[in-house]
Every structure is written in C-alpha cells, then in structure tokens.
Amino acid sequence: xxxxxxxxxxxxxxxxxxxxxxxxxxxxxxxxxxxxxxxxxxxxxxxxxxxxxxxxxxxxxxxxxxxxxxxxxxxxxxxxxxxxxxxxxxxxxxxxxxxxxxxxxxxxxxxxxxxxxxxxxxxxxxxxxxxxxxxxxxxxxxxxxxxxxxxxxxxxxxxxxxxxxxxxxxxxxxxxxxxxxxxxxxxxxxxxxxx
Amino acid sequence: xxxxxxxxxxxxxxxxxxxxxxxxxxxxxxxxxxxxxxxxxxxxxxxxxxxxxxxxxxxxxxxxxxxxxxxxxxxxxxxxxxxxxxxxxxxxxxxxxxxxxxxxxxxxxxxxxxxxxxxxxxxxxxxxxxxxxxxxxxxxxxxxxxxxxxxxxxxxxxxxxxxxxxxxxxxxxxxxxxxxxxxxxxxxxxxxxxxxxxxxxxxxxxxxxxxxxxxxxxxxxxxxxxxxxxxxxxxxxxxxxxxxxxxxxxxxxxxxxxxxxxxxxxxxxxxxxxxxxxxxxxxxxxxxxxxxxxxxxxxxxxxxxxxxxxxxxxxxxxxxxxxxxxxxxxxxxxxxxxxxxxxxxxxxxxxxxxxxxxxxxxxxxxxxxxxxxxxxxxxxxxxxxxxxxxxxxxxxxxxxxxxxxxxxxxxxxxxxxxxxxxxxxxxxxxxxxxxxxxxxxxxxxxxxxxxxxxxxxxxx
Ligand SMILES: Cc1cc2nc3c(=O)[nH]c(=O)nc-3n(C[C@H](O)[C@H](O)[C@H](O)COP(=O)(O)O)c2cc1C
Ligand code: SF4
Ligand code: FES
Numbered sequence: 134x135x136x137x138x139x140x141x142x143x144x145x146x147x148x149x150x151x152x153x154x155x156x157x158x159x160x161x162x163x164x165x166x167x168x169x170x171x172x173x174x175x176x177x178x179x180x181x182x183x184x185x186x187x188x189x190x191x192x193x194x195x196x197x198x199x200x201x202x203x204x205x206x207x208x209x210x211x212x213x214x215x216x217x218x219x220x221x222x223x224x225x226x227x228x229x230x231x232x233x234x235x236x237x238x239x240x241x242x243x244x245x246x247x248x249x250x251x252x253x254x255x256x257x258x259x260x261x262x263x264x265x266x267x268x269x270x271x272x273x274x275x276x277x278x279x280x281x282x283x284x285x286x287x288x289x290x291x292x293x294x295x296x297x298x299x300x301x302x303x304x305x306x307x308x309x310x311x312x313x314x315x316x317x318x319x320x321x322x323x324x325x326x327x328x
Numbered sequence: 329x330x331x332x333x334x335x336x337x338x339x340x341x342x343x344x345x346x347x348x349x350x351x352x353x354x355x356x357x358x359x360x361x362x363x364x365x366x367x368x369x370x371x372x373x374x375x376x377x378x379x380x381x382x383x384x385x386x387x388x389x390x391x392x393x394x395x396x397x398x399x400x401x402x403x404x405x406x407x408x409x410x411x412x413x414x415x416x417x418x419x420x421x422x423x424x425x426x427x428x429x430x431x432x433x434x435x436x437x438x439x440x441x442x443x444x445x446x447x448x449x450x451x452x453x454x455x456x457x458x459x460x461x462x463x464x465x466x467x468x469x470x471x472x473x474x475x476x477x478x479x480x481x482x483x484x485x486x487x488x489x490x491x492x493x494x495x496x497x498x499x500x501x502x503x504x505x506x507x508x509x510x511x512x513x514x515x516x517x518x519x520x521x522x523x524x525x526x527x528x529x530x531x532x533x534x535x536x537x538x539x540x541x542x543x544x545x546x547x548x549x550x551x552x553x554x555x556x557x558x559x560x561x562x563x564x565x566x567x568x569x570x571x572x573x574x575x576x577x578x579x580x581x582x583x584x585x586x587x588x589x590x591x592x593x594x595x596x597x598x599x600x601x602x603x604x605x606x607x608x609x610x611x612x613x614x615x616x617x618x619x620x621x622x623x624x625x626x627x628x629x630x631x632x633x634x635x636x637x638x639x640x641x642x643x644x645x646x647x648x649x650x651x652x653x654x655x656x657x658x659x660x661x662x663x664x665x666x667x668x669x670x671x672x673x674x675x676x677x678x679x680x681x682x683x684x685x686x687x688x689x690x691x692x693x694x695x696x697x698x699x700x701x702x703x704x705x706x707x708x709x710x711x712x713x714x715x716x717x718x719x720x721x722x723x724x725x726x727x728x729x730x731x732x733x734x735x736x737x738x739x740x741x742x743x744x745x746x747x748x749x750x751x752x753x754x755x756x757x758x759x760x761x762x763x764x765x766x767x768x769x770x771x772x773x774x775x776x777x778x779x780x781x782x783x784x785x786x787x788x
Contacts, residue, residue: 160530198533199472199514201512201513202513216679217683218667218676218679257433262589262598
C-alpha cells in the first residue's frame with residue numbers, strides 16, 4: 134500500500150529535471166514527503182527512492198544525516214528551541230523547562246497527548262540578537278519568555294479563534310500526525326557516524 | 329500575538345536590531361520596503377550590475393575586487409578577487425556560482441540580516457560575480473530554518489526575472505543569468521564549502537578532501553565559485569564606487585567594513601556594521617551597550633563560536649584580521665558572543681563542545697572520537713568528579729583536534745574552544761577540576777550539589 138498519494142509522487146518525479154544531476158532532488162523530495170505525512174516512514178522513503186530511481190538505503194542515509202528530517206512521529210506544531218550559547222546566556226534553559234510543562238512532555242521528540250506539540254532543542258538558528266528564540270510552524274519567535282511560550286501554545290490549542298484574531302487561516306497541512314498519543318520512542322539517532 | 333511574518337517593514341517586526349545607514353553594506357537599510365525591487369532601484373540598486381555588464385570586461389571586474397582587498401566573510405577570510413581569478417573563465421562547459429547562505433556558526437546572524445533587509449543587494453552581487461567568472465547559473469544554498477529569508481529571496485528573484493535582470497538577455501546583453509535556491513536541512517557542517525557541495529548534490533554532507541578545489545571541480549564536478557552572502561553583498565558597492573573608495577575604510581590588509589552580530593550578555597544585541605580596525609571595546613561597550621547593569625564582561629568570542637576566546641583584558645584588540653591573529657584568535661564569521669561575570673566559562677565551553685560533537689560529520693577519527701571524549705570529560709569536571717587527569721585529557725583531546733589532524737575546520741574549532749578557554753581561564757578550570765567548586769557568582773558552589781544541571785537531555 135502506498136503511503137504517499139499519487140499527487141505527491143507525481144510532484145517528486147518532476148523534481149530531478151530542475152537539477153544538473155537527479156540525485157540533488159532527494160532532499161526536496163523528502164521535504165514533500167514529510168510535509169505530507171508529518172514524518173518520514175520507511176515506506177515513504179522507499180517510495181521516494183523508487184520515484185527518483187535511487188537506492189532506498191541511499192535515501193534513508195540522506196534522511197538520517199539531517200536533523201530537519203523526522204523519522205519518528207512529531208507533533209503537529211514543532212518547537213525548535215535554540216539552546217546554543219547566545220540563547221543559553223539569555224535563559225534558553227528556562228524556556229525549554231517552561232515549554233515542557235506547557236505542552237506536557239518530558240523530553241525532546243516526545244509528542245504531547247493531544248498530538249499537537251513536540252519540541253527539539255536545537256543549535257544556533259542564526260537570530261542570536263533576539264535570544265532566546267525558537268522556530269515554530271515555519272516562523273521565528275523572538276525574545277522568548279514563559280508568557281510568550283504560553284501564548285504560542287494556547288493559540289495553537291484553539292487554532293480557530295486565535296486565527297480569527299490574528300487574521301490568518303490555520304496551517305493548510307492536515308493534522309496527519311497521529312491524534313492519539315503515539316508510542317513513546319527515543320529520538321531516532323543520527324547515523325552519520327557509521328556511514 | 330507575534331504571529332505575523334518577521335520581514336523588514338512587515339507587521340510584527342518592531343524594529344531592526346543593528347545598523348541602518350552605515351557606510352557600505354547597510355547604507356540603504358533605513359529605507360522602507362528596501363526589499364522591493366523598485367525601492368531598491370530608487371536608491372541606486374542594480375546600477376552596479378548595469379555598469380559591470382555594459383561597461384566593464386569580466387577580467388576588469390575581478391581586478392577591481394582584487395584591488396579592493398575584499399576578504400571572504402564566511403570564516404576563512406580568503407581574498408575574494410584572488411578566488412574569482414582561480415576560475416578559468418574560458419573553459420567550456422557549465423560553471424557555477426554557489427552562495428553560502430547556510431549561516432549556522434553559533435553567534436552569527438548577519439547573513440539573515442542582509443537578506444531580510446536587502447535581498448536584491450545579494451542577488452545583484454551574485455549576478456556580477458557570475459558574469460565575472462563566466463558562470464550562467466548560480467545556486468544559493470540556504471539553511472532550511474531560514475523560512476522568511478527564503479521566501480524573501482524567492483520573491484526578489486521573481487521580481488528580478490520579471491524586470492529582466494535575470495533571464496536570457498539581462499539588460500539586453502547576450503549573457504544568460506539564472507539563480508536557483510537549494511534548502512539545507514539542519515546540519516552545521518553544510519557551511520563548510522565542500523560539505524555544502526556534497527549536500528547540494530543530494531548527499532550526506534561530509535567534506536571532500538582537497539585538492540581538487542571547488543574552483544576546479546566543485547558543484548556536480550564543474551568549476552565553482554563559492555562565496556559567503558556578505559562577501560557577495562559587498563560587491564555591488566565596490567563596483568559602484570570603485571576599489572579606491574573601498575580601501576579608504578578599514579586597515580591596509582583588512583579593508584572595508586563587516587557586519588558583526590553581537591549577542592549574549594549585552595544591552596543592545598544586534599548586527600552592526602563595523603569598520604575593520606575598530607576595537608572590540610567599541611563594538612561591545614558602545615555599539616552593543618556593554619553588559620547589563622552591575623555586571624562585567626568576562627570573555628568574548630570575537631568571530632563566532634569557532635574563534636578562540638579573548639578575556640575582558642583584551643577588549644582593546646582590533647577587529648581587523650591581522651590584529652586578531654596576533655591575539656591568537658580570528659575574525660571568523662563576525663559573530664561576537666559576549667559573556668558576563670555571572671556565567672561559568674567551563675560550562676560555556678562544555679555547551680560548545682556538545683555542539684561540535686553533535687555536528688561532527690564523523691568522517692575523521694580525531695573529530696568524531698575527540699568531541700565525544702571532550703564532552704564526557706567536561707561532564708565529569710562539572711559534576712565534581714575529576715582531578716588533574718581530566719585536565720590532561722582535555723589538553724590531549726584539544727591537541728589532537730588541531731593543526732591539520734582533521735579533514736575540515738570543524739575539528740580545529742572544537743579544539744580551539746578547549747585550548748583558548750584553558751589558556752585564559754586556567755584557574756576557573758582548576759576550581760572545577762581540582763577543588764570541585766564553581767566560583768562564579770557571589771559564593772562558591774560545591775559542584776556535586778549542582779550536578780543535575782549538567783546533563784542536557786537533548787543531546788546524548
Ligand atoms: C565547519 C565549518 C562551517 C562553516 N560554516 C560556514 C557558514 O555557515 N557560512 C559561510 O559562509 N561559511 C562557512 N564556512 C566557511 C566556508 O567553508 C567557506 O570558507 C566560505 O563560505 C567561503 O566564502 P568566502 O570566501 O566568501 O568567505 C564554514 C567552514 C567550516 C570549516
Ligand atoms: S573534522 Fe569533523 S566535521 Fe570535519 S570532516 Fe572530519 S569528522 Fe567531519
Ligand atoms: S545562539 Fe540561539 S539563535 Fe544563535
């Protein structure tokens with residue numbers, strides 16, 4: 134059974150033409166797959182491989198190298214909180230501690246019970262003058278405080294009312310991350326070191 | 329709710345944090361809507377491209393850049409014009425310009441600042457560079473987390489295509505120019521130029537051994553010019569005003585200005601345009617407002633986390649590359665991280681070693697193994713479970729990472745963090761390792777009591 138709809142596979146098959154060599158299409162293709170499914174399943178990676186005429190092991194090797202590819206289920210809204218030095222010096226650790234409480238998880242990669250949230254503690258996001266900061270739903274959020282974290286969380290718990298207030302439509306992506314609590318698994322290890 | 333987009337002049341972005349209206353790079357940054365093509369043109373944008381394409385021979389452009397003394401702003405500080413000269417313009421077949429917009433060096437945010445303020449300035453620089461080295465196609469490799477800069481560049485490129493700056497006949501000249509973007513996916517090593525090329529080719533980003541250099545065999549095996557965002561964004565100004573005007577700024581060997589992103593314990597963190605040769609005292613104490621009330625600067629990283637640290641007593645060090653080399657550090661990425669006296673150097677070094685260990689691509693042994701060793705050693709030291717032995721291990725690991733024992737600069741950088749913090753703050757290390765206490769703050773803390781703070785569950 135195919136996990137990626139034909140529409141996405143079609144889009145993936147068109148990618149290689151954009152690059153001097155077809156291999157370059159692998160990351161944009163994995164992006165499309167991840168955007169569709171929330172995270173990259175083994176089947177999805179195989180389908181990407183088939184669509185690009187690459188070896189499935191190769192595609193998985195690429196996916197596991199880069200931290201923005203998720204091989205485990207993630208929350209529908211993912212907080213990427215910078216915990217590198219400049220943010221740490223301005224309270225990133227407290228931000229992370231507060232965020233955990235706010236979304237009810239105890240470690241990075243764990244998905245909240247309602248399936249809405251997960252977080253990662255990440256390296257410098259290149260916005261150090263606004264430390265502490267995070268990336269959430271493809272936007273940066275600056276000068277974080279516990280209050281700001283709460284506001285971001287609350288707005289996403291009640292997306293419709295908040296969207297109406299902020300004058301924007303909710304994210305078009307389907308809540309494809311499992312609505313029920315997914316089995317708690319440790320974060321997929323980056324396998325770069327035994328390549 | 330800070331839900332809105334963060335681009336310049338867009339709702340939600342209260343103000344810029346940094347220089348607007350500076351001498352060179354930020355000259356037009358005070359202009360509202362500068363990211364739009366017509367506004368950029370109204371300031372004089374794209375006149376440099378016109379001049380380059382219609383009045384200058386490609387070799388003359390490269391000569392002008394050479395004469396300007398511009399040096400790469402990505403980290404290594406290599407002479408830009410010399411690098412351009414390495415590309416054989418007449419060699420048949422495709423050649424590429426690849427733009428390093430991976431900006432992941434801790435403490436560095438200047439490339440984002442440039443793109444969000446003036447994406448066309450970068451595009452114009454890329455086009456001039458492509459024309460000078462004989463490339464028709466450029467690729468911007470931009471880190472995946474930069475959603476807003478990506479979107480702004482995409483819009484700017486669409487405008488430039490519409491206007492005919494990009495396309496088959498830019499400005500009516502028979503020289504096709506195209507720019508594409510490629511998004512990274514979260515790996516610091518992709519900033520290293522050969523790892524970046526591997527990634528662009530759809531592979532795991534492990535650095536290549538050199539030679540061959542990218543100028544000979546770069547992207548997809550073709551001659552490639554690789555430059556940082558800021559380097560290329562400086563090019564239009566030089567073409568417009570001439571090298572002679574550029575060298576009036578800065579020092580003899582480090583001419584011009586550069587953007588320094590100042591972060592950490594300062595009152596006004598931001599991205600400042602600094603004339604090279606100004607002191608760090610000026611940058612940190614004046615531009616960035618110095619440390620918070622009642623605190624003192626303890627240490628600063630002068631050029632991103634990879635540049636060896638300098639203690640407060642060296643605040644009068646100048647920002648040009650020669651002065652920094654004399655101080656046993658480097659200009660690096662221009663990211664100035666300031667730490668005040670309420671923070672512990674050993675813990676900061678530990679955090680950075682976690683970073684380098686996590687981001688090691690694993691290709692060479694000293695870096696792969698040494699980073700993890702260092703992290704575990706720091707953990708013992710910070711938990712109060714150490715002796716002279718641990719300090720010895722740190723010294724050996726640090727030595728093993730440096731001086732060409734690794735394939736790329738990431739290994740050296742990790743070594744420099746250990747080496748430079750030990751060199752300037754030996755006593756603080758000894759407090760931890762030998763006396764099992766941390767003397768930061770009003771009263772010494774016994775380390776065992778605070779050990780739970782040490783583990784950072786995000787990385788294990
Ligand atoms: C580990 C490592 C990370 C790097 N990261 C970046 C980066 O994020 N951006 C960048 O422009 N250069 C980075 N560099 C430097 C590049 O390898 C290269 O020197 C630079 O992009 C060349 O452009 P320039 O001559 O214009 O500075 C990095 C180097 C190393 C060793
Ligand atoms: S020094 Fe580290 S990051 Fe660089 S190639 Fe070697 S293992 Fe990879
Ligand atoms: S250290 Fe957090 S954004 Fe750079």
